Amino acid sequence: MLMMRLQRVGRKNDASFRIVVTDKRTGPKSDKHVDRLGSYNPKMNQVQLDAAKAKDWISKGVQPSDTVYNILVGQGVIEGKKRNVLPKKSPIIDEEAIKRAEEEAKAKAEAEAKAKEEAEAAAAAPAEEATEESADDVEVAVVADESDPTDHSETAEESEEAKEKEAAEKAQAAADAEAD
Secondary structure, eight states: OEEEEEEEEEETTEEEEEEEEEETTSOTTSSOOSEEEEEEETTTTEEEEOHHHHHHHHHTTOEEOHHHHHHHHHHTSSOSOOOOOOOTTSOOOOHHHHHHHHHHHHHHHHHHHHHHHHHHHHHHHHHHHHHHHHHHHHHHHHHHHHHOTTOOOOOHHHHHHHHHHHHHHHHHHHHHHHHO
């Protein structure tokens, strides 16, 4: 399979490249190529390219490398967006994804804070209602404790704690369902 890519020429610390059509299996520094399309000097940012030959080879199915593709787009030989040619070891930073993640984190934190406030409000409301009714419950519980020492019924305080715990669990479940 043929490929359009850069072939390094020039000396040490003074790189320049030929734009060539070559077999994909040959090395990039080998002097074996099918056709020479032009040259590229990265220091001077100069591109000399035979656009007609490049279009002809692309129409025949030759695949350009990412860098050559970007050169062809820059010269107006082909249309499209430039490709990312960062080294493969460095991660590609997607700023939109980072912004979305931050917004989701903020929304989640706000939802948790709201759920916590609702849970506290829900816990406070039953506690106030329970204190009004607790006077009757305390008398009944005290009578039950005095009559049968082996009776394991709940006292008024234990029932209040159970109600508060249950209300807090319901509020937390509602907050979790709302967050999802």
